[in-house]
Amino acid sequence: MSLWRIAWRSIQQRALASSLTAFSMALGVMLLVSVLSIHGVIERSFQTNASLGYNMILGAKGGKLQLTLNTVYYLSQPIENLPYDFYMEFLPRERRDQELENALFPTESSRDGKYAAFVDLAIPVCLGDYFGHFRVVGTTPEMFEHLRFGPAGDRRYEFSKGRNFRVHTPENGFFEAVVGATVAREMNVKLEDRIATTHGDPEGFGHGEHFTVVGILAPSGTPQDRAVFVNMEGFFLMEGHAKPLDQVPLSETLDLELELPPSSQLGWSGDELTREEQLALDPLPLEQREVTAILIRTISPIVGPGLYNEINEGPVAQAVMPVREIYQLFQLFVRPAQMVLLLMSALICIVSGVSILVSIYNSMSERRHEIAVMRALGAERQTVMTVILCESMILSVGGGMIGWVLGHALNASISPLVEARTGVSIGFFDFAPGVDISWIWGATGGNGLEVSTELLLIPGLLLLAVLVGFFPALTAYRADVAASLGQ
Amino acid sequence: MNVYQNCWSLGTMITVLALLLGCQGSLGTDTPQAGTTPPFTLLKEQPSESRGVLEIRSELEERETPDEWTEIVLVGRIGSIEGEIWDPNRAAFVVLDESYVEPDQTHVSPQHDADNCPFCRANRKKAFASSALVEILDADGQIPAMHAGRLLGVDEGQTVVLQGRGRIDALGNLAVRATGVYVPKEGVGN
Numbered sequence A: 001m002s003l004w005r006i007a008w009r010s011i012q013q014r015a016l017a018s019s020l021t022a023f024s025m026a027l028g029v030m031l032l033v034s035v036l037s038i039h040g041v042i043e044r045s046f047q048t049n050a051s052l053g054y055n056m057i058l059g060a061k062g063g064k065l066q067l068t069l070n071t072v073y074y075l076s077q078p079i080e081n082l083p084y085d086f087y088m089e090f091l092p093r094e095r096r097d098q099e100l101e102n103a104l105f106p107t108e109s110s111r112d113g114k115y116a117a118f119v120d121l122a123i124p125v126c127l128g129d130y131f132g133h134f135r136v137v138g139t140t141p142e143m144f145e146h147l148r149f150g151p152a153g154d155r156r157y158e159f160s161k162g163r164n165f166r167v168h169t170p171e172n173g174f175f176e177a178v179v180g181a182t183v184a185r186e187m188n189v190k191l192e193d194r195i196a197t198t199h200g201d202p203e204g205f206g207h208g209e210h211f212t213v214v215g216i217l218a219p220s221g222t223p224q225d226r227a228v229f230v231n232m233e234g235f236f237l238m239e240g241h242a243k244p245l246d247q248v249p250l251s252e253t254l255d256l257e258l259e260l261p262p263s264s265q266l267g268w269s270g271d272e273l274t275r276e277e278q279l280a281l282d283p284l285p286l287e288q289r290e291v292t293a294i295l296i297r298t299i300s301p302i303v304g305p306g307l308y309n310e311i312n313e314g315p316v317a318q319a320v321m322p323v324r325e326i327y328q329l330f331q332l333f334v335r336p337a338q339m340v341l342l343l344m345s346a347l348i349c350i351v352s353g354v355s356i357l358v359s360i361y362n363s364m365s366e367r368r369h370e371i372a373v374m375r376a377l378g379a380e381r382q383t384v385m386t387v388i389l390c391e392s393m394i395l396s397v398g399g400g401m402i403g404w405v406l407g408h409a410l411n412a413s414i415s416p417l418v419e420a421r422t423g424v425s426i427g428f429f430d431f432a433p434g435v436d437i438s439w440i441w442g443a444t445g446g447n448g449l450e451v452s453t454e455l456l457l458i459p460g461l462l463l464l465a466v467l468v469g470f471f472p473a474l475t476a477y478r479a480d481v482a483a484s485l486g487q
Numbered sequence B: 001m002n003v004y005q006n007c008w009s010l011g012t013m014i015t016v017l018a019l020l021l022g023c024q025g026s027l028g029t030d031t032p033q034a035g036t037t038p039p040f041t042l043l044k045e046q047p048s049e050s051r052g053v054l055e056i057r058s059e060l061e062e063r064e065t066p067d068e069w070t071e072i073v074l075v076g077r078i079g080s081i082e083g084e085i086w087d088p089n090r091a092a093f094v095v096l097d098e099s100y101v102e103p104d105q106t107h108v109s110p111q112h113d114a115d116n117c118p119f120c121r122a123n124r125k126k127a128f129a130s131s132a133l134v135e136i137l138d139a140d141g142q143i144p145a146m147h148a149g150r151l152l153g154v155d156e157g158q159t160v161v162l163q164g165r166g167r168i169d170a171l172g173n174l175a176v177r178a179t180g181v182y183v184p185k186e187g188v189g190n
Helices: A003-013 A015-047 A064-072 A084-088 A093-100 A181-187 A232-237 A275-279 A304-313 A322-366 A368-376 A381-422 A457-478 A481-486 B003-022 B053-061 B118-128 B148-152
Strands: A056-060 A119-131 A134-139 A159-162 A176-179 A211-217 A227-231 A293-298 A317-320 A434-436 A450-452 B070-078 B092-096 B131-136 B159-168 B174-182
Touching (some): A003 A381, A015 A381, A015 A457, A064 A119, A064 A293, A064 A317, A064 A322, A134 A232, A176 A181, A181 A211, A227 A232, A293 A304, A304 A317, A317 A322, A322 A368, A322 A457, A368 A381, A381 A457, B053 B070, B053 B131, B053 B159, B053 B174, B070 B131, B070 B174
Parallel strands (some): A176 A211, B131 B174
Antiparallel strands (some): A056 A293, A056 A317, A119 A134, A119 A293, A159 A211, A176 A227, B070 B092, B070 B159, B092 B131, B159 B174
16 A cells, blocks of 8 residues: 555545645635735736737826826826827828818828827827716727737737727717627627716716717727727717817907807707717817827837837826836835735645644544554554655645635636726636746746746645644654554 | 655656646747848948947937938947837847946935936936937848847847938937948957
C-alpha cells in the first residue's frame, strides 16, 4: 500500500474533522483567488491601452480624472463643453467641408484641420442626458465602425440585433440610437422602440424628441454595455442642447433673420415632437454646436506626447492620457485596498494551516497505537513521518483546489454585478495576472517567465503543508514503539 | 519504492504543472533582427556634416517657413523624452539630441501634476526640443509597415545618422523623413 493511500485512509477515518479542516483551507483559498483574480481582471482591463481603442481624450480644462471617468466609464459629471470648431481642427479637408455646409456664416476656406495629419481617429462625444439611470452618449457612427477594443485592440463592437445608427435616414431622420446590452436587458428595450431621454439627470426634464432604436450591442464587457448611443446630429437638435446664439460672435443682429431649428430657441417648452416634425428638422447650425469630449487615436504612439503638450499648452482644451489617469487612480486608491484584502485572505490561509496542524496534532494521541503497529510491522521512522506529511499535503492542497474552484465560481457568479458596476465581465477561467518569476534563476530583464499569482498558490500550499505537518510528523517520528504498544 | 521519491516526484509534478499552466509567455523586448535590413536605407559610410537635433531645429526655426521640407543630415540617439520610442506598425521612431540627459526625477512626488505646473511644463517643452520624430522612407517614398528596430537592426540607445528631409510640424516637432540611414559601429556616439 502506498504512503499516499495510508494517509488518505487516515483522513477518511476522521472524515468529519478532516473535511472541516480542508473546508477552512478552501474558504481561505477561495477568498484569496477571488481577490486576486477580480482585481487582476479589472486592473488588466482598465490599464490596457488597446482596450480603449484610443490613446487620448480631449475635454474642457478641469479635472483630468473627472474627464477620464466621465468619458471612458460614463461615471461622474461632464466638466464643460468644447467649441465645435476645435473638434473640426482634427478633421481632414473633405470632412471639414461637409461640416461647413451647416455653418450660418461660412467664412473659412477649404483646408485640413490643424491636427488632422496627426490623428487616425477623432470621435466626438456629447454627454449630459440620461435614459433611466444610464448615460446617453451623442456621437458619430465611427464609434462602432472604427473603434476597436480588447487587449490586442482588434475586437469590433458587434450588434446582437439590428445595425449601427446612421447620420440621416429617410425613415428616422437624425434620430437613430443604439443601446448597450445591459441597457437593453434592464430597460427592456427592443428594436424599433422610440426612446426619450432626460436632461442632465436621471430625474431631469424629459426631452420631447424620440430616438428610434435601430441596434442593440452584443455584450462586450466594456462600459459601452451600459450606455445609450444616439446620433450626434439628433442630440444637437434636442431642446436645450444648442449653444445660445447670443454666445456666437457677430450673430446678435443676424439671428432674427435666420430660420433656426426649435432647439436653437431659448427656454424649455417640453413639447413632444411628432415623427413628422422630427423628420422635417434641419441640422443644427455649426455655430451653435459644442461637444463634451473628443476621443483621439493618434496616427502613431510617438506623436502622442507632442499633441498632448500642444493641446495642454493652448487655452481651449486639456488632453489626458486615459491609461495614465486610470493607472494613477489604481496606485492611489485601489492598490492599497487590494493589499488589505490580500493580506486578510493570506491570514485566513495561515489560520487554516494552523487548524490543520492542530487537527493532525490532536489526532496523534489517538494514533500512537496505530503508529506503533506500523513500526512493529517494519515501517521506518521516516516512513511514519512521511505519512503524516502526506496527510497534511492532501488536506492543504485538496482544500486549496476546492477553494480555487469555489473562488472562480464565486467570480463567475458575481460577474454580472461587477459588470454592471464597472463594465468588466469576469469568466470562470479568467486567471489573475502573472508575475515575473525569472529572478528565481537569476535572469534579469529580457525574456522573463510570467506565472499567474493564483498558480503560485500551489507551491505555496505545499510549503504550508510541509511547515504545518512537520511538527505532528516529528511527534510521530519520535513515538516510543514499546510504550505505545503496551497501552 | 522509496517513499521520498514518491513524495517528491508528485510534488515536482504538481509544481511543474502549475508553472506550465500559469505560464503566460515571455515578456521580451523586440530584438532587432539583422539580415532583414533592406539595402536601400542603409548607408555604408557616414554622411559628412551631420548635426544634432538642437542645431537642426534651431536652423529650421530661424527660417521664414520652418514647415517646409529641407535637406538635412541628422545624428541622434534612439530614445524618447516620454512615451513610446517606436511605432509598432510603421518604420517610425524617436531620436534625441546626443547632449540630452534625462532629468533627475527622484525628488518629484508621484502626486505632483506636471501638466498643471508651469515650471514642469516649461521644462518639458525645453526637453521636447531635443527630440525628433523620424520616419524611414523606402525607395517608393513610402513608410514600410514594419517596426523600425527590426527593419534597421537598431535598438534603444544606439546612435544613428539620418539623411533625408526635415521640417518643424504643426505640433512643433522636428519631423524627419529619412531616405538613408547610417548606423555607426558599436561604441560610436554612445
